[in-house]
Amino acid sequence: MVDSKRNKDNEYLWDILSEVPDPEIPVINLVEIGVIRDVQINNNTKKISVTITPTYTGCPAKKLFNDLIEEKLIEKGYTNFEIITVLSPAWNTDWLSEKTRAKMLAEGISPPTADNKFVVCPNCKSKNTKVISDFGSTACQSLYSCLDCLEPFSYFKCHV
Numbered sequence: 001m002v003d004s005k006r007n008k009d010n011e012y013l014w015d016i017l018s019e020v021p022d023p024e025i026p027v028i029n030l031v032e033i034g035v036i037r038d039v040q041i042n043n044n045t046k047k048i049s050v051t052i053t054p055t056y057t058g059c060p061a062k063k064l065f066n067d068l069i070e071e072k073l074i075e076k077g078y079t080n081f082e083i084i085t086v087l088s089p090a091w092n093t094d095w096l097s098e099k100t101r102a103k104m105l106a107e108g109i110s111p112p113t114a115d116n117k118f119v120v121c122p123n124c125k126s127k128n129t130k131v132i133s134d135f136g137s138t139a140c141q142s143l144y145s146c147l148d149c150l151e152p153f154s155y156f157k158c159h160v
């Protein structure tokens with residue numbers, strides 16, 4: 001059994017992967033958003049296996065995730081690696097930490113709330129908001145408007 005989570009042997013790889021920005025929300029990296037699930041190094045072949053779960057099935061950014069991870073590893077001098085996509089358990093919004101949610105809010109993107117009941121305005125924190133368009137600047141975001149401060153904002157909707 002290989003120890004798969006962050007430990008002193010693979011820590012440097014987690015650090016490298018933390019430099020890969022999410023294509024949808026560049027202030028958040030793929031480790032923070034929970035797309036990168038696992039990093040393993042085979043003791044014999046030294047091959048690196050990166051396990052990812054796309055933010056939702058059929059996400060158009062999926063290919064991009066692979067490309068971005070590949071580019072980063074190559075940039076750091078690693079060529080002996082594979083990227084494994086795991087769809088189960090499906091990515092869900094519980095994987096977003098409080099810190100990650102706060103970063104999204106600061107960018108004017110409303111992260112999904114734990115119970116998914118409210119879409120909170122990132123500007124004034126009002127829950128009095130309405131959807132304007134199901135398709136925002138990217139496929140994973142909807143455009144919302146706040147009924148209190150009247151600011152339009154994006155809502156990150158990539159969840160199952």
Ligand SMILES: [Zn+2]
Nearest residue numbers: 121124146149
């Ligand atoms: Zn508002």
